[in-house]
Amino acid sequence: MIEMHLLSPSKETDNKLRWATFIEEDQTEFKLYIPKWRVPQPWPARILVSIREAESTAPPQARRPSIDPRSPIRARVCRYADVVHSVRFAPSGDPKEWEIGEPYIPYSLLPYREVTSLDIEVQWDMATSGKF
Secondary structure, three states: OEEEEEOOHHHOOOOEEEEEEEEOOOOEEEEEEEEHHHOOOOOEEEEEEEEEEOOOOOOOOOOOOOOOOOOOEEEEEEEEEEOOOEEEEEEOOOHHHOOOOOOEEEHHHOOOOOOOEEEEEEEEEEEEEOOO
16 A cells, blocks of 8 residues: 555645645655545545456446545556656546546556556545544
8 A cells, every 4th residue: 555645735636636745766756636526525635556467358347426535445447658767547437527636656566667557546544534
């Protein structure tokens, strides 16, 4: 699990919030954008993220945007493009229903360098809600 912290509210976009952590091994920052509709209120200042190789080639069950925002996020992402310190991934399914943005995942967080799809899980640390 990777611990990530909510950045200052001034860093939020109109529709998303951004959590980040510095990955020393890659000397880069890992940022994860999550749509506001998918974040519980009050916003947790910390989230726990796990990244693992996708368990199967079948896409995960589609979920409706009316899902309880307090439940963990489970998103399937597919490799999109390689960049200098990371790999860009895109979530599966309809972009209007994505529960996370398109993450740039540092190489050191990948299960292995050539992985093509990942399952990302986000758990909310509600003990830190409203503390940013």
